Amino acid sequence: MERLVTQFASAEAHAADKADLFGSLGIDWKLLILQSVAFLILLFVLSKWVYPPLAAMLDKREKDLRTAEKAAKSARENADKTEKMINASMRKARAEARDIVASARNEATEIVEPTASSRRLGQKLLAKLRLRAKRCITKHCNWWLRQPAPW
Numbered sequence: 001m002e003r004l005v006t007q008f009a010s011a012e013a014h015a016a017d018k019a020d021l022f023g024s025l026g027i028d029w030k031l032l033i034l035q036s037v038a039f040l041i042l043l044f045v046l047s048k049w050v051y052p053p054l055a056a057m058l059d060k061r062e063k064d065l066r067t068a069e070k071a072a073k074s075a076r077e078n079a080d081k082t083e084k085m086i087n088a089s090m091r092k093a094r095a096e097a098r099d100i101v102a103s104a105r106n107e108a109t110e111i112v113e114p115t116a117s118s119r120r121l122g123q124k125l126l127a128k129l130r131l132r133a134k135r136c137i138t139k140h141c142n143w144w145l146r147q148p149a150p151w
Helices: 002-025 029-146
Strands: none
Touching: none
8 A cells, every 4th residue: 555655646746747847848738738629629620611612722723724724735736737827828829929920021021022023113114104205295295386376
């Protein structure tokens, strides 16, 4: 029995030493327990009503970002394809324009050269006709001049 009393007394002394240990550190064990309970209640409330909607919102945002990234990649690919198609169309249009301009020049040359030679021929004919007309006028004028005046 003495042993039991000694053991109980040493346990009480030991508990008093622990209380003094918390007290020497400036910790109130009652307040520590109360704060621990409040933290556990706060943790329960947050995990029950705050974290699930927050996690759902973050998941939705991440999903939206992935979708937007895919859409941007698709748009970029479409823009590249469209740019290539536009460049090909522009090259084709430029080639057609060069062909059209070349054929127009050829046609213009074909039209202008005969016109220029026709003009030269026309000028020669006109010069000949003028010369004939002058001769004819001179001849008739001379004839009229040789005629006696009717008065």
